[in-house]
Amino acid sequence: MSAQDELHPDDIQQHLREVQALLSRHKVVEELVHRQDMPRHELVENLVHKQHLAELQTRLDKLHPADIAYILEALPPEDRLFVWDLVKADRDGEILLEVSDAVRETLIETMRPDELIAAAETLDADELADLAPDLPPEVMQDVFQALDSEGREQLRAAMSFPEESVGALMDFDMVTVREDVTLEVVLRYLRRFEELPDHTDKLFVIDRNDHLKGILTLESLLINDPEMTVADAMHRENIISFEPDDEADDAAQAFERYDLVSAPVIDRERRVIGRLTVADVVDFIREESEAEILSHAGLREEEDIFASVWDSVKNRWAWLAVNLVTAFIASRVIGAFEGSIEKLVALAALMPIVAGIGGNSGNQTITMIVRAIAMGQVEPSAMQRLMKKEIGVALFNGVVWGGLLGVLAWWLYGSVSLGVVMTAAMTLNLLLAAAAGVVIPMLRMRLGADPAIGGSVMITALTDSGGFFIFLGLATLFLL
Amino acid sequence: MSAQDELHPDDIQQHLREVQALLSRHKVVEELVHRQDMPRHELVENLVHKQHLAELQTRLDKLHPADIAYILEALPPEDRLFVWDLVKADRDGEILLEVSDAVRETLIETMRPDELIAAAETLDADELADLAPDLPPEVMQDVFQALDSEGREQLRAAMSFPEESVGALMDFDMVTVREDVTLEVVLRYLRRFEELPDHTDKLFVIDRNDHLKGILTLESLLINDPEMTVADAMHRENIISFEPDDEADDAAQAFERYDLVSAPVIDRERRVIGRLTVADVVDFIREESEAEILSHAGLREEEDIFASVWDSVKNRWAWLAVNLVTAFIASRVIGAFEGSIEKLVALAALMPIVAGIGGNSGNQTITMIVRAIAMGQVEPSAMQRLMKKEIGVALFNGVVWGGLLGVLAWWLYGSVSLGVVMTAAMTLNLLLAAAAGVVIPMLRMRLGADPAIGGSVMITALTDSGGFFIFLGLATLFLL
Incomplete structure (x- = not known):
């Protein structure tokens, strides 16, 4: 921070470090007070203690609400609530708007209804609408009562629009x-x-x-x-x-x-x-x-980095469950070929490579196409053209990478036919991945679903089970 | 589009459809001219033809450069170049700034040096600096010569800053x-x-x-x-x-x-x-x-959806290669246990589940921590705390999901001890994933590297090879 009191992008981390330093000094003093237990020292310690608190408070009062929000997010729960209590009540509303949803919950939990009402009353109607879903209904009711008729009208309007609409983002301030x-x-x-x-x-x-x-x-x-x-x-x-x-x-x-x-x-x-x-x-x-x-990555929402184990589990379990189901299906596909694997155990070692390259390549295709669809730049009529290109890429990769891995399999296991099956299986799984990478998002677009959601999980499931089936099936047909 | 000539967010797609309609009408006429080969009709056809072209050109002239860029990106190569030729030359510069890098390349390739120089000369110094890396050096030299001394100074300054710096984004227009x-x-x-x-x-x-x-x-x-x-x-x-x-x-x-x-x-x-x-x-x-x-998804840059197979291959090969190497290593880990798999072929079917859940869960951890680091909200000192939480989540998931899959393995293969090994292996791989998910980004941060890059590939490689090793190792020790 320069001498002229200018803000600089690094300052926010500077603020954070200063608050942390003040907090830890405060904690050292507290510990001393507790540990020594000497009444004659108490007064002095208390004074030092209070001085640190005052310094911390002054520091906080000078900060922009967004900066306080940033600091609150970076502090572990006990420090976070300590700092939150020091923040002037009339700034609570603005700061609640700025913090992440997960942290907002932890802050609101600690506030009394009257504090929440006071905080809410400092906000504009459009801001209130953003905060409303996190506030207890009885608080919202009181806040609503306290608004004038224009404010009520605006709040009602702002809350009536779906979350991803212009209405939900707009404000009512204008000249x-x-x-x-x-x-x-x-x-x-x-x-x-x-x-x-x-x-x-x-x-x-x-x-x-x-x-x-x-x-x-x-x-x-x-x-x-x-x-x-x-x-x-x-x-x-x-x-x-x-x-x-x-x-x-x-x-x-x-x-x-x-x-x-x-x-x-x-x-x-x-x-x-x-x-x-x-x-x-x-x-x-x-x-x-x-x-x-x-x-x-299968996280439902931004996670408070200091969330409890239980909150983290809740945020992450759905995706793990879906992936476990698809992994279990793939496992059953392998199970169907256990007889072949028993006869030629090399198949067990090679099969994850076939499944893996399909998943990686399918994710590249689907990511590219989902982004183009999101920009509105892909007409359904473009499907044939895109398919032709992706098939071309898959064939190229199949010949090059599949060929390379085929040679490696031949070299490792001394069987030309195993190498050929490896190359063929990789090429076929790449073709499957390419086709699915084009078809899944296009189909979802035609059905009016969001093409971005779940595509990656679907294509990985398909190329895993498909890859195992293709490789083990070809091996069973031609090698045993 | 309302009667009052207002722009509406959907208009951009409307523009695209109109241009496409005009283009296809143009193509139909062209085909007729070619197919009929009747000299007496030629004049009439030519007139219709020209009328469509004029209409298309009028339409394009009215559009914002960003809209033309959007349309160019959405058109396949032949149509794209056809429309590009219709755009007034004095707008080429602005439009080149707006299109994606991949499409910009395809457009610049078709332009003569004098056209490029003319386009570049319509731009401000900061805009020129953005375009410079894509222009042939001899064109840049001519453009540089044509600037006045202030312009040269600004261009030199703008080009001297690294790509992700404020200097590279700033402009020189101000009051x-x-x-x-x-x-x-x-x-x-x-x-x-x-x-x-x-x-x-x-x-x-x-x-x-x-x-x-x-x-x-x-x-x-x-x-x-x-x-x-x-x-x-x-x-x-x-x-x-x-x-x-x-x-x-x-x-x-x-x-x-x-x-x-x-x-x-x-x-x-x-x-x-x-x-x-x-x-x-x-x-x-x-x-x-x-x-x-x-x-x-391992795409180096935004891909022109109509890119050639070869351009797509180049954009995607590096990631596939890295993933193939890690898959090959995992395959060799399995290869080391081929004797065990031969004796108990169920291992082959179950092992991808152990590897998979580790990868999924590790990616959740690493994504969450990388984001917090990017916001500057994670001090290296927080590592212990984060580790404790992630270990807790991993233990919970290991007991719940690992337990469930253990029961399934028991039910499928009638072996309690196989079920216990399954549960233990899943829990251990989840713990490995949690530890790696915290350590990899924190270590990269301390080493000054970008914690976001390659973390996902690293953790998947680790949980794949690690998962196979843990599961097959435990099985070899306790089941055979």
Whole structure:
């Protein structure tokens, strides 16, 4: 951190280390107090103790809510709750919004209903809607009662949209102007604000019925002659707007593609009902990609690294169970060929290679195709073309890698025909993987399911069982 | 698309379909012309033909460069090049910036040096730096010659920073003001601009030596009295700025955490040298998460879905090779126990289950820990604590899932001791997976390597070979 009190990207970890240092000093003192048990020292120790606490509190008060959230996530449970208690109550709401779901749960568990209500009441309607699912119903009821009618209306609206929709991401803060006034009037109007809503890069031009007429960017407001009217300075065409039912993912792609900072959300009658900002979109993009990476490894949600064993087990068991079922099926396929393996035990050693390469190669194909589908760039009609390419790749890999492993099998076991069966089985399993890698996501797309979910598990199950069956079957036919 | 010419998130796919429709109409006409071979019809056909082309071109001219990039990516090679030729030459540069790396290569390959130079000359220095690695050296040399001295300086600077640094993402467009003038003067100054740099949400306040003195947000400019001086309206404290050597990932986290739209980039003497905007950061976040998802499946880079078989093979072979090597090692572990398998062939059928659950569970652990490390929230000192938790989860899963599979093995093969060995082997392999899942990323972090890379392959290799060794070893010791 430079002398001029500037924030630097590394600072967040600096903050964390400072808080940790203060915490451990605090703990050393506490331990001393407990251990010595000498009443005449107590007062002094207590003073030192209090001084550390005060220092820690001052430090926390200066931090951005997002930074406190980061620190809370990085601290083990006892330290986390200790720091949480030191945070000023009026910041609880903002901080709860920033922490991860898993950590939020641990914090909310420790709060009394009246504390939760106080925290919730510091939030805007759209923020409340985000927090609502984690709050006890009786708390939400009290909070709802305390809102004014506009707030209730907004909260009801925000909570009515499905989680992955624009409606769930939008906020209700915005500045609107009329088209018949001059820019000078707009400038004077803005000077009456104490502050503008975050991420205001444009004002929404509406008529008396709230219908969107155009967009006045701060840029046009600033570079144009103040005598000009809003109607002349505003954009009327190519306005990018969203409806609350639009999918958040499409909106995120639009923000990325057109480099937006904010955009109006309108209803079917073109009335402006809210606003989407890049901050919400960035959070959404990050959460989506996190969720995708986690789901690849079979984690249901982001895990509090200090979660209890039981919480971790709950977060992970479903995927393990599915994989065990598929592994068990593969095991039964092998079981069907136990007679062959007994006669030629080399099969047992070679079969995992055949299954493995199919799984790896199938996952490459499916990952590539799922991503292209997610971007909307694959028409169902492209299936034939993609299939031809993937079959080509599989044949190439089958000849090269299958051939190599065939030679190794020949060399290891001194049997040419075993080598040939190895090569043939690897090629066939690669072809199976390629076909499944194209068909599974395309089929799921046609059926309207999310092509990304579970594809990896399905293809691995298929190439495992399929690989064992192909290899052991070929061996039984041609070698025994 | 509504009547008022508004853009809607679904429009991009609408555009794609329209272009595809126009293309196929064009192709039908071409085919007719070829097939009929009737000279008297030629003129008419040619007219229809030209009309379709004109329609397509008009359509393309209206589209945003990012939309054209999207369409180019979704079209197979022949259509892609056909559309690319129709795009106005002065937009080539912008579009090349927007397409994926793989598609960019296919487009650049078809362009003549003079076309490339013309395209490059339409770009800013920071954009040129992004494109430079894909351009032939002689083209870059000509482009460099054509720049003025400031442009050369900026291009040299932009290209000198490593790919994942703030310097590589920053641009050089910004508005700076002095602190001793009034807001009124700033407002008048801005009115002399034709347009403001994209994403201008704040002006940088500098002294005569370009040193950063503060930040004047457009918000303060707009809500404050014009008679106020910049010095009074600007922020001096808690300014978030970056240095060009800062890691892009840290900057992205800061943008996300503090909801930034733009931030100054300063050198060690606090001179403002550039600017980072949320648009660059969003692109970076998306690219990073794409790269992570692709690398999990062993794809080196985003693949053009219409890539040739050979390009796909090149993109995928390295990962397959590594996995084949680890599968071969696992196969040799099994080979060492062939005598045991010959005596008890059930081992061959059960061993993939032991290996599989270790791999799945190890990947869950490593994914969770790698993510926490990436956020900077895991201190090396936390290792003991994490290890304890993961060992706990592994023991639990070993008892539950291992016990279940042990009972199944007993039931299938009528041997209690085989069931006990199964349970023990699964538990031990789960413990191995948990230990490796914690140690591998922590060790890589201490060694300064990227903990994310290759962890999944390493842990799967370990739990495969380890699982076979533990299960077959235990069986050899206790069952034979």
